[in-house]
Amino acid sequence: MVLDSKIPAGDLKDKWQNYKDHCKLVSPANKRNIQIIVIGTGLAGASAAATLGELGYNVKAFCFQDSPRRAHSIAAQGGINAAKNYQNDGDSTFRLYYETLKGGDYRSREANTYRLAEVSGNIIDQATAQGVPFAREYGGTLANRSFGGTQVSRTFYARGQTGQQLLLGAYGALERQVATGKVTMYSRHEMLDLVIIDGKARGIIARNLVTGKLERYFGHAVVLASGGYGNVFFLSTNAMGSNVTASWKSHKKGAFFANPCFTQIHPTCIPVSGDYQSKLTLMSESLRNDGRIWVPKKKDDNRKAKDIPHDERDYYLERRYPAFGNLVPRDVASRAAKERCDAGYGVGSSKMAVYLDFADAIKRYGKMEAHKKVIENPSEETIRELGMQVVKDKYGNLFEMYEKITGENPYEVPMRIYPAVHYTMGGLWVDYELQTTVPGLFAIGECNFSDHGANRLGASALMQGLADGYFVLPYTIGNYLSSEIRTPAIPVTDPAFEEAEKAVAERINKLMNIKGARSVDHFHRELGKIMWDKCGMARNEKGLTEAITEIQQLREEFWKDLRVPGEVESMNPELDKAQRVADFMELAELMCRDALNRRESCGGHFREESQTSEGEALRIDDEFSFVSAWEYKPEGEVLNKEPLIFEVSKPSQRSYK
Amino acid sequence: MEHYTMNLTLKVWRQKNSQEHGHFETFQVKDISSEMSFLEMFDVLNEQLINEGKEPIAFDHDCREGICGACSMYVDGRAHGPWEKNTVCQLHMRAYKDGDTIVVEPWRSAAFPVIKDLMVDRRAFDRIIEAGGFVSVNTGNAPDANAIPVSKVAADEAFDAAACIGCGACVAACPNGSAALFIGAKVSQLAFLPQGDAERASRVRNMVDQAAKEGFGNCGNIYNCEAECPKGISVGNIAKMKREYMRASVTTGPAGIRE
Structure with missing residues (x-):
């Protein structure tokens, strides 16, 4: 399959403006008839749901936590980058773009990264207007600090709780839309499958985590903002509930998974x-x-x-x-x-x-x-x-x-x-419009792969989550939905919903009926150990090959010896965990395959076989200047490559010496 | 720091769901390390229960670094346990010694019904925020962030109030089950900042009224809330909220009408 990244024509600095000038719009009257599902309420999900609600769409927002305010964006400490150049120290959109691209070791797209830098300033304006209490100087202006990988001070912060303050700003905006009725909030709900009708994403199957019942929801489009998959390592800085399930289930329904081996330690x-x-x-x-x-x-x-x-x-x-x-x-x-x-x-x-x-x-x-x-x-x-x-x-x-x-x-x-x-740069493959390979399925924030290449710079996760949610997706999703205005809401009695729900129920029953001897955590710990030892900070061919076999064995054992106590139709946190770990078991193998395939070192992916005489990471641009986009097939994952073309910033070997 | 292990007796509240009556159940845990967190000790207990073929204890938790506000255990009569300014996920077992008995309950408040065991439903807090805990500014409407200077003192005070994690310890610790500290924190944060000014009066009235509808009690100036707040939110914010409420009632007409 040829991957079309849909990068607009024109100079790098004009691409986003050109896109916005020419993308199709949905009229206010038509927005009222359109429903959008948003999975996850972190910075990306909350900002997207709130903004889509403000625009007049009907949004259904889902989170597995008891409140949207608890999404793990809340734990981000240090700050958020923006090319405001308030410090007069030489910062600019271009410099933020360039440092992000270079920091990511030239494994991200120029156009996406430039757009991220371009909208970064708007985020600070928006958050400040919401009452986010950023640190200030005595004169009343905003304060900045410097962060790793840069030589300017462009990081805005709210003590060591910047993520919390930004999320609470977005959460406030979200709750405001809940009050108007434009957003319906489903907390303690977990998406367990994507529903596809005539090739387009049209809904989800979710489990109500309080009652244990499966529920069906329709949307003209589905937006995933479900975060990263760092918990595949068991021990990580992610929250206990952070998981890959929404992305992985979508992957198995046709969304390509990009650069899964790019993990930030x-x-x-x-x-x-x-x-x-x-x-x-x-x-x-x-x-x-x-x-x-x-x-x-x-x-x-x-x-x-x-x-x-x-x-x-x-x-x-x-x-x-x-x-x-x-x-x-x-x-x-x-x-x-x-x-x-x-x-x-x-x-x-x-x-x-x-x-x-x-x-x-x-x-x-x-x-x-x-x-x-x-x-x-x-x-x-x-x-x-x-x-x-x-x-x-x-x-x-x-x-x-x-x-x-x-x-x-x-x-x-x-x-x-x-x-x-700490963070996963890999994620669902998306084009410039943040749309996955499944039409109508969008991925924003950490769950997509797009902006950080092989390594994310500090204070850039908050920037990307909010850029996607506030300022990018609301435009690009309109371009898609403009051709959906004649699609009436599809009733959830449609056979596609029926079938998807049946498959989820069968899988749950299968997990419950193993009735083995070992807990979910036992298997999760074992998986984490394999991944940390063999697909962690340093990787080599032998270790990765062994890891794949070990993961396959562990997965087999998991499906033979797992014990999930409790009932299906009631609150059952062990069952929730079992489903998440079952998906991690599959993802882990793909991560190792991707790491094995990429026989170069770049950013967070360090292949011991590819290093300089001084032990620094050595990129091999001739062979590996591409995005690995994995396509799920029942008989095995297939690798598709999206070549990375650098028109403005020619790759150079990173040096911080 | 010397590390040690301990054996403990736990008396934990078990409740199948919001309809059924609950009861205490007693458990023994062995070889607990002083370096473990309190929730890791619960992980050990749950692993033990699963191995015995029993159902583990349900409790809310997520970030385990004291910021998401999910964890919520009432430990030996105190919200989040014995340490000051702490969430229960950050309580570590070096607070206990060998042979101790620990009693663990869910938050107890009519406005926070029990879902299962130690888990409660705190959506009432979301509904209070819905009533006005925000600045109404659509995406794209914002002026340049430095267009409105805010004094460092005001920004710092707004931050201190904004540090609330919405865990509900204030409600659980209050004999009246009042949400005054939770509301006060948000009202103060936005009252300290020029950005919050336009909706200042309607915000405080609507949030206070919503709390009453949810069944939270009134503030009786007992200050348990401040004592148990993991982020040390000051009761000064409640006083500020009351002043804001008074101000709102003389500067505006009927509740809900904006300035």
């Missing part, structure tokens, strides 16, 4: 402490603005951090990457931490951690404050006090969170951190 997370661990917690990348990362220069150094003198510490990011230092992109920082720990320089009881140290920042800020307050010859103690206050204002909630989890005070001892699975 975030460098600064609290390390694993034991086998019982249920999730990992991120410490925002913004901490790398002020924290210095180091390990002892001596192997197996068991001294306490404070007892190791300055010249016996290896600030390895500053050493290896002097231009960007501690602010290198996430994939680079993660691999560097793994390299030090694997080489025996790790710290903490597990030795699988590095230090993130704020002592120097506290001293530096303390001196600045003392100067501002005109304190002459301040004592060490005064400097410390003043410096700690500055650090507390910036990162207070993160420090508190760290202390709650580890029982250690990071103002006194350096944080221990280690990389963890």
